[in-house]
Amino acid sequence: MCLGVPGEVLELDGQEARVDFRGAEKWVRTDVVGDDLAVGDYVLNHAGFAIRKIPEEQVERTVELYEQAAAPVDAGETG
Amino acid sequence: MTASDTLEFRDPDRAGRLVDRLGSLVEETGPLRVMHVCGSHEEAIAEFGLRSVLPEGLTVAMGPGCPVCVTDLPEVDEAVALAEAGHTVATYGDMVRVPGSEKSLADASAAGADVRTVYSAGEAVELAEELDREVVFFATGFETTAAPTATVLREGPPSNFSVLSAHKYVPPAMDVVAAHPDTRIDGFLAAGHAATITGVDPLEEVVDRHGLPVVVGGFEPLDILLGLVRLVEDVRDGAAAVTNAYPRCVSEAGNPAAQAALWEVFERVPGEWRGIAEVPDATLRLREAYAEYDARRRFDVETPDGDGRATDCICGEIMAGRAGPEDCPLFGEECTPDSPVGACMVSDEGPCRITQEYGGRR
Numbered sequence A: 001m002c003l004g005v006p007g008e009v010l011e012l013d014g015q016e017a018r019v020d021f022r023g024a025e026k027w028v029r030t031d032v033v034g035d036d037l038a039v040g041d042y043v044l045n046h047a048g049f050a051i052r053k054i055p056e057e058q059v060e061r062t063v064e065l066y067e068q069a070a071a072p073v074d075a076g077e078t079g
Numbered sequence B: 001m002t003a004s005d006t007l008e009f010r011d012p013d014r015a016g017r018l019v020d021r022l023g024s025l026v027e028e029t030g031p032l033r034v035m036h037v038c039g040s041h042e043e044a045i046a047e048f049g050l051r052s053v054l055p056e057g058l059t060v061a062m063g064p065g066c067p068v069c070v071t072d073l074p075e076v077d078e079a080v081a082l083a084e085a086g087h088t089v090a091t092y093g094d095m096v097r098v099p100g101s102e103k104s105l106a107d108a109s110a111a112g113a114d115v116r117t118v119y120s121a122g123e124a125v126e127l128a129e130e131l132d133r134e135v136v137f138f139a140t141g142f143e144t145t146a147a148p149t150a151t152v153l154r155e156g157p158p159s160n161f162s163v164l165s166a167h168k169y170v171p172p173a174m175d176v177v178a179a180h181p182d183t184r185i186d187g188f189l190a191a192g193h194a195a196t197i198t199g200v201d202p203l204e205e206v207v208d209r210h211g212l213p214v215v216v217g218g219f220e221p222l223d224i225l226l227g228l229v230r231l232v233e234d235v236r237d238g239a240a241a242v243t244n245a246y247p248r249c250v251s252e253a254g255n256p257a258a259q260a261a262l263w264e265v266f267e268r269v270p271g272e273w274r275g276i277a278e279v280p281d282a283t284l285r286l287r288e289a290y291a292e293y294d295a296r297r298r299f300d301v302e303t304p305d306g307d308g309r310a311t312d313c314i315c316g317e318i319m320a321g322r323a324g325p326e327d328c329p330l331f332g333e334e335c336t337p338d339s340p341v342g343a344c345m346v347s348d349e350g351p352c353r354i355t356q357e358y359g360g361r362r
Helices: A056-070 B002-010 B012-029 B041-046 B072-085 B105-110 B123-132 B145-153 B170-179 B192-198 B201-210 B221-237 B256-265 B288-293 B314-319 B351-360
Strands: A003-011 A017-023 A025-030 A041-048 A049-054 B030-035 B060-061 B088-092 B114-118 B137-139 B163-164 B187-191 B214-217 B242-244 B266-273 B277-286
Touching: A003 A025, A017 A041, A017 B030, A025 A049, A025 B088, A041 B030, A041 B145, A041 B192, A049 A056, A049 B145, A049 B192, A056 B012, A056 B221, B002 B012, B002 B221, B012 B221, B030 B041, B030 B221, B041 B351, B060 B242, B072 B088, B072 B105, B072 B137, B072 B266, B088 B105, B088 B221, B105 B114, B114 B123, B123 B137, B123 B145, B123 B163, B137 B277, B137 B288, B145 B163, B145 B192, B163 B277, B163 B288, B170 B187, B170 B201, B170 B266, B170 B277, B187 B192, B187 B221, B192 B201, B192 B214, B192 B256, B201 B214, B201 B242, B214 B221, B221 B242, B256 B266, B277 B288, B314 B351
Parallel strands: B030 B060, B030 B187, B088 B114, B088 B137, B137 B163, B187 B214, B214 B242
Antiparallel strands: A003 A017, A003 A041, A017 A025, A041 A049, B266 B277
16 A cells, blocks of 8 residues: 555546556546646656655656765765 | 656666675664655565665564554454445455454455445545445545545535545654654655655655654665665764655655645545554544545444454554564464454565465565
Protein backbone atom coordinates (compact mmCIF):
# COMPACT_ATOMS: atom_id res chain seq x y z
CA MET A 1 0.00 0.00 0.00
CA CYS A 2 2.89 2.27 0.72
CA LEU A 3 4.76 2.04 -2.57
CA GLY A 4 5.19 5.40 -4.25
CA VAL A 5 5.13 5.47 -8.02
CA PRO A 6 6.02 8.39 -10.30
CA GLY A 7 3.95 8.94 -13.43
CA GLU A 8 3.19 11.47 -16.17
CA VAL A 9 -0.06 13.44 -16.21
CA LEU A 10 -1.98 12.75 -19.45
CA GLU A 11 -5.30 14.44 -18.68
CA LEU A 12 -6.86 16.56 -15.94
CA ASP A 13 -10.49 16.56 -14.86
CA GLY A 14 -11.37 18.53 -11.74
CA GLN A 15 -9.60 16.94 -8.77
CA GLU A 16 -8.48 13.94 -10.78
CA ALA A 17 -5.71 13.22 -13.22
CA ARG A 18 -5.15 10.40 -15.68
CA VAL A 19 -1.56 9.32 -15.14
CA ASP A 20 0.75 7.09 -17.17
CA PHE A 21 2.78 4.79 -14.91
CA ARG A 22 5.34 3.43 -17.34
CA GLY A 23 2.67 2.09 -19.63
CA ALA A 24 -0.21 1.52 -17.17
CA GLU A 25 -2.80 4.29 -17.00
CA LYS A 26 -4.80 5.12 -13.92
CA TRP A 27 -6.93 7.97 -12.59
CA VAL A 28 -5.54 9.45 -9.37
CA ARG A 29 -6.84 12.15 -7.04
CA THR A 30 -5.02 15.45 -6.97
CA ASP A 31 -6.64 17.06 -3.87
CA VAL A 32 -3.47 17.02 -1.78
CA VAL A 33 -0.80 17.44 -4.42
CA GLY A 34 -0.43 21.02 -3.19
CA ASP A 35 0.51 22.42 -6.59
CA ASP A 36 -1.02 23.37 -9.94
CA LEU A 37 -0.75 20.53 -12.42
CA ALA A 38 -0.58 20.58 -16.19
CA VAL A 39 -0.54 17.81 -18.77
CA GLY A 40 3.05 16.58 -19.07
CA ASP A 41 3.91 17.15 -15.41
CA TYR A 42 5.34 14.29 -13.39
CA VAL A 43 3.71 13.39 -10.08
CA LEU A 44 4.58 11.02 -7.26
CA ASN A 45 1.60 8.86 -6.34
CA HIS A 46 0.62 6.86 -3.29
CA ALA A 47 -2.49 4.70 -2.97
CA GLY A 48 -4.49 6.56 -5.59
CA PHE A 49 -3.45 10.09 -4.65
CA ALA A 50 -0.79 12.31 -6.18
CA ILE A 51 1.26 13.63 -3.27
CA ARG A 52 3.92 15.67 -5.03
CA LYS A 53 4.57 17.34 -8.36
CA ILE A 54 8.13 16.46 -9.36
CA PRO A 55 9.75 19.58 -10.78
CA GLU A 56 11.62 18.86 -14.02
CA GLU A 57 14.66 20.85 -12.91
CA GLN A 58 14.96 18.59 -9.87
CA VAL A 59 15.25 15.55 -12.12
CA GLU A 60 18.30 17.12 -13.74
CA ARG A 61 19.63 18.14 -10.35
CA THR A 62 19.36 14.55 -9.11
CA VAL A 63 21.85 13.41 -11.73
CA GLU A 64 24.23 16.14 -10.57
CA LEU A 65 23.83 14.88 -7.00
CA TYR A 66 24.83 11.37 -8.05
CA GLU A 67 27.92 12.75 -9.76
CA GLN A 68 28.90 14.89 -6.79
CA ALA A 69 28.49 12.02 -4.37
CA ALA A 70 30.57 9.66 -6.52
CA ALA A 71 33.40 12.16 -6.92
CA PRO A 72 33.31 14.60 -4.01
CA VAL A 73 35.48 17.68 -3.96
CA ASP A 74 36.92 16.63 -0.60
CA ALA A 75 38.39 13.51 -2.19
CA GLY A 76 41.28 15.53 -3.50
CA GLU A 77 40.33 16.34 -7.08
CA THR A 78 40.18 20.06 -6.51
CA GLY A 79 42.76 22.04 -8.38
CA MET B 1 9.80 9.49 -15.69
CA THR B 2 10.65 8.88 -19.31
CA ALA B 3 12.64 5.82 -20.20
CA SER B 4 15.85 7.83 -20.40
CA ASP B 5 15.22 9.41 -16.99
CA THR B 6 14.61 5.99 -15.50
CA LEU B 7 17.92 4.81 -16.91
CA GLU B 8 19.62 7.80 -15.33
CA PHE B 9 18.35 6.67 -11.94
CA ARG B 10 19.60 3.13 -12.55
CA ASP B 11 22.75 3.74 -14.59
CA PRO B 12 25.21 0.91 -13.72
CA ASP B 13 28.26 3.09 -14.33
CA ARG B 14 27.13 5.71 -11.82
CA ALA B 15 26.08 2.96 -9.42
CA GLY B 16 29.56 1.45 -9.63
CA ARG B 17 31.16 4.78 -8.83
CA LEU B 18 28.84 5.37 -5.87
CA VAL B 19 29.63 1.89 -4.55
CA ASP B 20 33.36 2.62 -4.89
CA ARG B 21 32.88 5.84 -3.00
CA LEU B 22 31.02 3.97 -0.25
CA GLY B 23 33.90 1.50 -0.08
CA SER B 24 36.49 4.18 0.49
CA LEU B 25 34.27 5.92 3.05
CA VAL B 26 33.78 2.73 5.04
CA GLU B 27 37.54 2.19 5.02
CA GLU B 28 37.77 5.53 6.82
CA THR B 29 34.95 4.93 9.28
CA GLY B 30 35.38 1.26 10.03
CA PRO B 31 32.36 -1.06 10.25
CA LEU B 32 29.02 0.64 10.73
CA ARG B 33 25.38 -0.19 10.81
CA VAL B 34 22.63 2.02 9.48
CA MET B 35 18.88 1.48 9.44
CA HIS B 36 16.24 2.29 6.89
CA VAL B 37 12.62 2.65 7.97
CA CYS B 38 10.69 2.02 4.80
CA GLY B 39 9.32 -1.10 3.16
CA SER B 40 9.89 0.47 -0.23
CA HIS B 41 13.58 0.85 0.58
CA GLU B 42 13.82 -2.79 1.56
CA GLU B 43 12.07 -3.89 -1.59
CA ALA B 44 14.36 -1.83 -3.83
CA ILE B 45 17.49 -2.96 -1.93
CA ALA B 46 16.45 -6.59 -2.35
CA GLU B 47 15.18 -6.30 -5.92
CA PHE B 48 18.37 -4.70 -7.20
CA GLY B 49 20.64 -6.84 -5.03
CA LEU B 50 22.24 -3.78 -3.47
CA ARG B 51 23.40 -5.56 -0.32
CA SER B 52 25.58 -7.83 -2.44
CA VAL B 53 27.55 -4.85 -3.76
CA LEU B 54 27.82 -2.82 -0.55
CA PRO B 55 31.19 -2.76 1.19
CA GLU B 56 31.73 -5.55 3.69
CA GLY B 57 31.72 -3.23 6.70
CA LEU B 58 28.41 -1.53 5.94
CA THR B 59 25.29 -3.18 7.30
CA VAL B 60 21.91 -1.81 6.23
CA ALA B 61 19.32 -3.03 8.72
CA MET B 62 15.56 -3.00 8.23
CA GLY B 63 13.58 -0.88 10.64
CA PRO B 64 9.87 -0.48 11.38
CA GLY B 65 8.97 0.60 7.87
CA CYS B 66 6.35 -1.87 6.75
CA PRO B 67 2.93 -0.41 7.56
CA VAL B 68 1.17 -3.75 7.31
CA CYS B 69 3.67 -5.31 9.69
CA VAL B 70 3.30 -2.70 12.43
CA THR B 71 -0.50 -2.75 12.40
CA ASP B 72 -1.32 -4.25 15.77
CA LEU B 73 -3.14 -7.53 16.29
CA PRO B 74 -6.11 -5.96 18.11
CA GLU B 75 -6.55 -3.57 15.19
CA VAL B 76 -6.84 -6.52 12.81
CA ASP B 77 -9.21 -8.14 15.32
CA GLU B 78 -11.43 -5.06 15.24
CA ALA B 79 -11.64 -5.20 11.45
CA VAL B 80 -12.44 -8.92 11.56
CA ALA B 81 -15.13 -8.33 14.22
CA LEU B 82 -16.76 -5.59 12.15
CA ALA B 83 -16.77 -7.82 9.07
CA GLU B 84 -18.24 -10.69 11.07
CA ALA B 85 -20.90 -8.35 12.46
CA GLY B 86 -22.20 -7.99 8.91
CA HIS B 87 -20.61 -4.74 7.80
CA THR B 88 -18.64 -4.37 4.59
CA VAL B 89 -14.96 -3.92 5.41
CA ALA B 90 -12.83 -2.28 2.74
CA THR B 91 -9.05 -2.24 3.03
CA TYR B 92 -5.79 -2.31 1.10
CA GLY B 93 -4.99 -5.65 -0.51
CA ASP B 94 -1.99 -6.45 1.62
CA MET B 95 -4.02 -6.21 4.87
CA VAL B 96 -6.48 -8.95 3.96
CA ARG B 97 -4.28 -11.92 4.84
CA VAL B 98 -2.65 -10.45 7.94
CA PRO B 99 -3.45 -12.76 10.86
CA GLY B 100 -5.27 -11.32 13.86
CA SER B 101 -5.46 -13.08 17.21
CA GLU B 102 -7.67 -15.79 15.80
CA LYS B 103 -8.26 -15.04 12.15
CA SER B 104 -7.55 -12.73 9.26
CA LEU B 105 -9.98 -10.76 7.11
CA ALA B 106 -9.41 -13.42 4.45
CA ASP B 107 -10.64 -16.05 6.92
CA ALA B 108 -13.70 -13.93 7.71
CA SER B 109 -14.35 -13.49 4.00
CA ALA B 110 -14.10 -17.25 3.39
CA ALA B 111 -16.73 -17.70 6.10
CA GLY B 112 -19.10 -15.34 4.32
CA ALA B 113 -18.18 -11.84 5.53
CA ASP B 114 -18.05 -9.02 2.99
CA VAL B 115 -14.41 -7.94 2.70
CA ARG B 116 -13.41 -5.76 -0.23
CA THR B 117 -9.97 -4.81 -1.47
CA VAL B 118 -9.58 -1.16 -2.45
CA TYR B 119 -6.70 0.66 -4.07
CA SER B 120 -7.39 3.99 -2.38
CA ALA B 121 -9.46 5.76 0.26
CA GLY B 122 -11.45 7.27 -2.61
CA GLU B 123 -12.46 3.81 -3.80
CA ALA B 124 -13.70 2.95 -0.31
CA VAL B 125 -15.97 6.01 -0.40
CA GLU B 126 -17.23 5.04 -3.87
CA LEU B 127 -18.09 1.63 -2.46
CA ALA B 128 -20.16 3.28 0.28
CA GLU B 129 -21.96 5.32 -2.37
CA GLU B 130 -22.83 2.15 -4.28
CA LEU B 131 -23.86 -0.03 -1.36
CA ASP B 132 -26.92 0.33 0.81
CA ARG B 133 -25.11 -0.80 3.94
CA GLU B 134 -22.36 0.24 6.33
CA VAL B 135 -18.90 0.38 4.75
CA VAL B 136 -15.97 0.47 7.17
CA PHE B 137 -12.64 1.52 5.67
CA PHE B 138 -9.89 -0.26 7.61
CA ALA B 139 -7.34 2.49 7.08
CA THR B 140 -3.72 1.50 7.51
CA GLY B 141 -0.34 2.93 6.59
CA PHE B 142 1.81 5.92 7.36
CA GLU B 143 1.62 9.59 6.46
CA THR B 144 1.35 8.82 2.75
CA THR B 145 -1.93 6.94 3.11
CA ALA B 146 -3.23 8.86 6.15
CA ALA B 147 -3.34 12.15 4.23
CA PRO B 148 -5.63 10.62 1.56
CA THR B 149 -7.88 9.14 4.27
CA ALA B 150 -8.08 12.61 5.81
CA THR B 151 -8.93 14.10 2.43
CA VAL B 152 -11.96 11.90 1.82
CA LEU B 153 -13.26 12.58 5.35
CA ARG B 154 -12.94 16.33 4.89
CA GLU B 155 -15.15 16.09 1.82
CA GLY B 156 -18.06 14.70 3.84
CA PRO B 157 -18.46 11.09 2.68
CA PRO B 158 -21.86 9.33 2.78
CA SER B 159 -23.29 8.58 6.23
CA ASN B 160 -22.84 4.81 5.80
CA PHE B 161 -19.05 5.32 5.53
CA SER B 162 -16.73 5.11 8.51
CA VAL B 163 -13.03 4.70 9.18
CA LEU B 164 -11.29 2.18 11.44
CA SER B 165 -7.99 3.99 11.71
CA ALA B 166 -4.81 2.01 12.23
CA HIS B 167 -2.74 4.78 10.66
CA LYS B 168 0.70 5.34 12.13
CA TYR B 169 3.14 8.24 12.12
CA VAL B 170 6.77 7.32 11.48
CA PRO B 171 9.16 9.72 13.29
CA PRO B 172 8.28 8.76 16.90
CA ALA B 173 8.88 5.09 16.05
CA MET B 174 12.38 6.02 14.90
CA ASP B 175 12.83 7.54 18.35
CA VAL B 176 11.74 4.36 20.09
CA VAL B 177 13.99 2.17 17.97
CA ALA B 178 16.97 4.52 18.41
CA ALA B 179 16.45 4.62 22.17
CA HIS B 180 16.29 0.85 22.62
CA PRO B 181 19.47 -0.40 24.31
CA ASP B 182 19.73 -3.45 22.02
CA THR B 183 19.55 -1.44 18.82
CA ARG B 184 22.98 -0.38 17.70
CA ILE B 185 22.79 1.98 14.75
CA ASP B 186 24.98 4.76 13.48
CA GLY B 187 22.36 6.57 11.44
CA PHE B 188 18.99 6.42 9.70
CA LEU B 189 18.09 6.34 6.04
CA ALA B 190 14.68 7.98 6.40
CA ALA B 191 11.68 7.21 4.22
CA GLY B 192 11.54 9.68 1.36
CA HIS B 193 7.83 9.42 0.74
CA ALA B 194 6.70 10.01 4.31
CA ALA B 195 8.97 13.06 4.25
CA THR B 196 7.32 14.16 1.01
CA ILE B 197 4.28 14.82 3.18
CA THR B 198 5.86 16.05 6.42
CA GLY B 199 9.04 17.73 5.20
CA VAL B 200 12.24 17.35 7.19
CA ASP B 201 11.29 19.08 10.46
CA PRO B 202 10.04 15.98 12.30
CA LEU B 203 13.34 14.30 11.46
CA GLU B 204 15.29 17.17 13.00
CA GLU B 205 13.71 16.15 16.30
CA VAL B 206 15.06 12.60 15.93
CA VAL B 207 18.53 14.02 15.25
CA ASP B 208 18.33 16.32 18.26
CA ARG B 209 17.26 13.58 20.64
CA HIS B 210 19.69 10.87 19.59
CA GLY B 211 22.60 12.68 18.01
CA LEU B 212 22.38 10.39 14.97
CA PRO B 213 22.56 11.55 11.36
CA VAL B 214 19.39 11.11 9.31
CA VAL B 215 19.43 11.13 5.51
CA VAL B 216 16.23 11.28 3.50
CA GLY B 217 16.63 8.88 0.60
CA GLY B 218 14.72 8.06 -2.57
CA PHE B 219 13.87 4.66 -3.99
CA GLU B 220 15.69 4.18 -7.27
CA PRO B 221 18.92 2.20 -6.88
CA LEU B 222 21.05 5.30 -7.37
CA ASP B 223 18.90 7.25 -4.88
CA ILE B 224 19.58 4.62 -2.24
CA LEU B 225 23.32 4.52 -2.95
CA LEU B 226 23.42 8.31 -2.89
CA GLY B 227 21.57 8.33 0.44
CA LEU B 228 24.03 5.81 1.87
CA VAL B 229 27.04 7.84 0.68
CA ARG B 230 25.64 10.95 2.37
CA LEU B 231 24.82 9.00 5.51
CA VAL B 232 28.27 7.43 5.83
CA GLU B 233 29.84 10.85 5.17
CA ASP B 234 27.76 12.30 8.00
CA VAL B 235 28.76 9.44 10.32
CA ARG B 236 32.42 9.95 9.40
CA ASP B 237 32.15 13.70 10.04
CA GLY B 238 30.22 13.25 13.28
CA ALA B 239 27.52 15.41 11.70
CA ALA B 240 24.27 14.85 13.58
CA ALA B 241 21.99 16.52 11.06
CA VAL B 242 19.25 15.87 8.54
CA THR B 243 20.47 15.66 4.95
CA ASN B 244 17.99 15.62 2.10
CA ALA B 245 19.31 13.31 -0.60
CA TYR B 246 15.95 13.11 -2.36
CA PRO B 247 15.16 16.73 -3.22
CA ARG B 248 13.23 15.89 -6.36
CA CYS B 249 10.42 14.60 -4.14
CA VAL B 250 11.11 16.06 -0.70
CA SER B 251 11.13 19.76 0.05
CA GLU B 252 12.14 21.31 3.35
CA ALA B 253 8.54 22.13 4.25
CA GLY B 254 6.99 18.99 2.77
CA ASN B 255 3.52 19.18 1.31
CA PRO B 256 1.52 21.78 3.31
CA ALA B 257 -1.79 20.86 1.66
CA ALA B 258 -1.40 17.24 2.72
CA GLN B 259 -0.25 18.24 6.23
CA ALA B 260 -3.27 20.51 6.63
CA ALA B 261 -5.62 17.64 5.74
CA LEU B 262 -3.73 15.17 7.93
CA TRP B 263 -3.69 17.24 11.11
CA GLU B 264 -7.18 18.63 10.71
CA VAL B 265 -8.59 15.10 10.76
CA PHE B 266 -6.10 13.12 12.86
CA GLU B 267 -4.41 13.51 16.21
CA ARG B 268 -1.46 11.55 17.57
CA VAL B 269 -2.19 9.20 20.47
CA PRO B 270 -0.27 6.38 22.19
CA GLY B 271 -0.54 3.04 20.49
CA GLU B 272 1.15 -0.30 20.05
CA TRP B 273 3.33 -0.96 17.02
CA ARG B 274 2.95 -4.69 16.53
CA GLY B 275 5.66 -6.52 18.38
CA ILE B 276 7.89 -3.47 18.78
CA ALA B 277 6.63 -1.30 21.60
CA GLU B 278 3.95 1.08 22.64
CA VAL B 279 4.94 4.32 20.96
CA PRO B 280 3.71 7.36 22.89
CA ASP B 281 2.42 9.48 20.02
CA ALA B 282 2.60 7.57 16.79
CA THR B 283 -0.89 6.17 16.25
CA LEU B 284 -3.35 8.40 14.37
CA ARG B 285 -6.88 8.68 15.77
CA LEU B 286 -9.77 10.66 14.31
CA ARG B 287 -10.28 13.97 16.05
CA GLU B 288 -13.50 14.78 17.87
CA ALA B 289 -14.74 16.85 14.92
CA TYR B 290 -14.77 13.66 12.82
CA ALA B 291 -16.15 11.36 15.54
CA GLU B 292 -19.25 10.61 13.46
CA TYR B 293 -17.03 8.78 10.95
CA ASP B 294 -15.04 6.87 13.58
CA ALA B 295 -15.97 3.18 13.34
CA ARG B 296 -14.86 2.66 16.96
CA ARG B 297 -17.48 5.13 18.12
CA ARG B 298 -20.18 4.14 15.65
CA PHE B 299 -20.04 0.43 16.46
CA ASP B 300 -19.58 -1.56 19.61
CA VAL B 301 -16.57 -3.57 18.50
CA GLU B 302 -15.95 -6.75 20.46
CA THR B 303 -12.63 -8.46 19.95
CA PRO B 304 -11.13 -11.69 21.29
CA ASP B 305 -9.44 -11.46 24.69
CA GLY B 306 -6.99 -14.24 23.92
CA ASP B 307 -3.33 -13.50 23.63
CA GLY B 308 -2.69 -14.17 19.97
CA ARG B 309 0.93 -13.15 20.42
CA ALA B 310 1.87 -16.47 21.96
CA THR B 311 3.76 -17.83 18.96
CA ASP B 312 7.45 -18.03 18.13
CA CYS B 313 7.02 -15.29 15.52
CA ILE B 314 9.68 -12.62 16.00
CA CYS B 315 8.20 -10.00 13.65
CA GLY B 316 8.62 -7.32 16.30
CA GLU B 317 12.31 -8.00 16.78
CA ILE B 318 12.76 -7.97 13.00
CA MET B 319 10.85 -4.71 12.56
CA ALA B 320 12.93 -3.13 15.29
CA GLY B 321 16.11 -4.14 13.49
CA ARG B 322 17.25 -6.42 16.30
CA ALA B 323 16.95 -9.65 14.32
CA GLY B 324 16.78 -10.74 10.71
CA PRO B 325 14.15 -12.98 9.07
CA GLU B 326 16.54 -15.94 9.05
CA ASP B 327 16.88 -15.68 12.83
CA CYS B 328 13.22 -16.71 13.18
CA PRO B 329 12.58 -20.41 13.83
CA LEU B 330 9.39 -20.23 11.77
CA PHE B 331 10.93 -18.57 8.71
CA GLY B 332 10.49 -20.67 5.58
CA GLU B 333 9.22 -23.58 7.65
CA GLU B 334 5.88 -22.95 9.34
CA CYS B 335 5.78 -19.40 7.99
CA THR B 336 5.80 -18.97 4.19
CA PRO B 337 4.16 -16.52 1.76
CA ASP B 338 1.42 -19.10 1.12
CA SER B 339 0.82 -19.70 4.79
CA PRO B 340 2.08 -16.68 6.75
CA VAL B 341 2.22 -16.72 10.53
CA GLY B 342 3.38 -13.14 10.95
CA ALA B 343 2.56 -9.93 9.13
CA CYS B 344 6.19 -9.64 7.99
CA MET B 345 5.56 -12.59 5.64
CA VAL B 346 2.28 -11.22 4.29
CA SER B 347 3.04 -7.82 2.85
CA ASP B 348 5.09 -7.14 -0.26
CA GLU B 349 6.90 -4.68 2.00
CA GLY B 350 7.44 -7.17 4.81
CA PRO B 351 11.05 -8.08 5.48
CA CYS B 352 10.36 -11.83 5.71
CA ARG B 353 8.37 -11.86 2.47
CA ILE B 354 11.10 -9.88 0.70
CA THR B 355 13.84 -12.15 2.04
CA GLN B 356 11.83 -15.21 0.99
CA GLU B 357 11.37 -13.82 -2.54
CA TYR B 358 14.76 -12.33 -3.21
CA GLY B 359 17.04 -14.33 -0.94
CA GLY B 360 19.09 -13.46 2.09
CA ARG B 361 21.43 -10.65 2.84
CA ARG B 362 24.43 -11.85 0.92
